[in-house]
Amino acid sequence: MLDNNQLLRFTTAGSVDDGKSTLIGRLLYDSKSIFEDQLEAIENTSRRKGHEGVDLALFTDGLRDEREQGITIDVAYRYFTTPKRKFIIADTPGHIQYTRNMVTGASTANAAIILVDARHGVIEQTRRHSFIASLLQIPHVIVCVNKMDLVEYSEEAYNKVIDQFEEFSSKMLVKDVRFIPISALKGDNVVNRSTNMDWYQGAPLLHTLETMHVSSDINKVDARFPVQTVLRPQSDKYRDYRGYAGRVSSGIFRVGDEITVMPSGFTSRIKTIDSLNETLEEAYAPMSVSITLEDEIDISRGDMIVRSNNKPEASQDIEVMLCWLHKDAAKPRAKYSIRHTSNEQKAMIKEVVYKFDVNTLERLTDDKEMNMNDISKVKIRTTKPLMVDSYRENRTTGSIILIDDTTNETVAAGMIV
Numbered sequence: 001m002l003d004n005n006q007l008l009r010f011t012t013a014g015s016v017d018d019g020k021s022t023l024i025g026r027l028l029y030d031s032k033s034i035f036e037d038q039l040e041a042i043e044n045t046s047r048r049k050g051h052e053g054v055d056l057a058l059f060t061d062g063l064r065d066e067r068e069q070g071i072t073i074d075v076a077y078r079y080f081t082t083p084k085r086k087f088i089i090a091d092t093p094g095h096i097q098y099t100r101n102m103v104t105g106a107s108t109a110n111a112a113i114i115l116v117d118a119r120h121g122v123i124e125q126t127r128r129h130s131f132i133a134s135l136l137q138i139p140h141v142i143v144c145v146n147k148m149d150l151v152e153y154s155e156e157a158y159n160k161v162i163d164q165f166e167e168f169s170s171k172m173l174v175k176d177v178r179f180i181p182i183s184a185l186k187g188d189n190v191v192n193r194s195t196n197m198d199w200y201q202g203a204p205l206l207h208t209l210e211t212m213h214v215s216s217d218i219n220k221v222d223a224r225f226p227v228q229t230v231l232r233p234q235s236d237k238y239r240d241y242r243g244y245a246g247r248v249s250s251g252i253f254r255v256g257d258e259i260t261v262m263p264s265g266f267t268s269r270i271k272t273i274d275s276l277n278e279t280l281e282e283a284y285a286p287m288s289v290s291i292t293l294e295d296e297i298d299i300s301r302g303d304m305i306v307r308s309n310n311k312p313e314a315s316q317d318i319e320v321m322l323c324w325l326h327k328d329a330a331k332p333r334a335k336y337s338i339r340h341t342s343n344e345q346k347a348m349i350k351e352v353v354y355k356f357d358v359n360t361l362e363r364l365t366d367d368k369e370m371n372m373n374d375i376s377k378v379k380i381r382t383t384k385p386l387m388v389d390s391y392r393e394n395r396t397t398g399s400i401i402l403i404d405d406t407t408n409e410t411v412a413a414g415m416i417v
Helices: 020-030 036-048 064-069 096-106 124-135 155-169 205-211
Strands: 007-014 076-081 086-091 111-117 140-146 176-181 224-231 243-247 252-254 258-262 267-274 282-284 288-293 304-307 313-324 335-340 343-357 362-364 375-388 399-403 410-416
Touching (some): 007 124, 020 076, 020 086, 020 111, 020 205, 086 096, 096 313, 111 124, 140 155, 140 205, 155 176, 252 267, 335 375
Parallel strands (some): 007 111, 111 140, 140 176
Antiparallel strands (some): 076 086, 224 243, 224 304, 243 288, 252 282, 258 267, 267 288, 313 375, 335 343, 399 410
8 A cells, every 4th residue: 555645746848839838737637736726727728729629738837938839838836636645747848949958857756757749759859868867876767658649540650660669778778668659649548547558558647657666776785864053952852962963865774773973983772762752763865854872973964874884985086967957157176165965165167078979978078068968977076075976876865966056057967977
């Protein structure tokens, strides 16, 4: 039995006009997750624009420019709940110049829905988005072959897309790929089973999302607790309380565990684990708790509590797959601030090893200039050691962002190799 409080984050991706916003609109509309005033407003807008029915895409295209142009520009987050599960949707743009928006929207996703137009099959943008989903280690990919109504619900057209996608995706690291033939406009296989495709024996999209097993996606082996702040209430009740507050990034911590504080290397044992209203025997990702230790150790924000028999690598030199997010190109050997969990240091891009052509998966060793939306493998040196895992092992302790000190803007997001 699934816990109805279990949260699933998923992102939608696909080429322009593949129907991403329409699909999300259909999910919200058919699952009755739309407020009456929202529905009334969209119905009025649809009539004003001359549409026969409700333009489902308007449920997600919230910006004025998006509604006027009929395209998605920014990442639109939508929330809905069914009796079985809670969902957060990140609707990401399909245009090539918004690759950075897809990286942002997909970075915390449990699943990616990649839409493919049944008429056009796997195209350049499909390959680009699939590669990014693979790069971000999204555990589950659902390929929705959309607009099946425009190919007369042909099983042959559906199988052709599957063959194309499987040939391409064999080069990538995607653990779980599923295929569903749908029509977002007509509602086939979105919330309800389609009567037009009796040859498809699988579940519709919403049922697939509701029953997808995601609890095993969290790393339960490597116990990592980045300290965000030190709690010293100094009240009558908690006169000598010194707790280290933060969110468990991965693994499980139990009272009595022997731990090591990094980077200092001092060891101790967990005395108590406290949440807001109770004392716990154990804490696991992604719980936010306060941990107290048996010994007095100097610990501050940016330190990491780990189990003594399982430590991350402490390093000043890291290799990162970096997506450049800023309109200005990366400056050679310029200094940036690097944020990793709760730790912030100064850093420098020492070397661009190669740049990815995300359409062909080729490594470009000659062109090393990083412009907006480029994805490159780089070497970074930090002023002090970071406690890192590879992104493949741990999406939290394996990710970083770079910040321009002069403007305080985030210029890049990276995954540690």
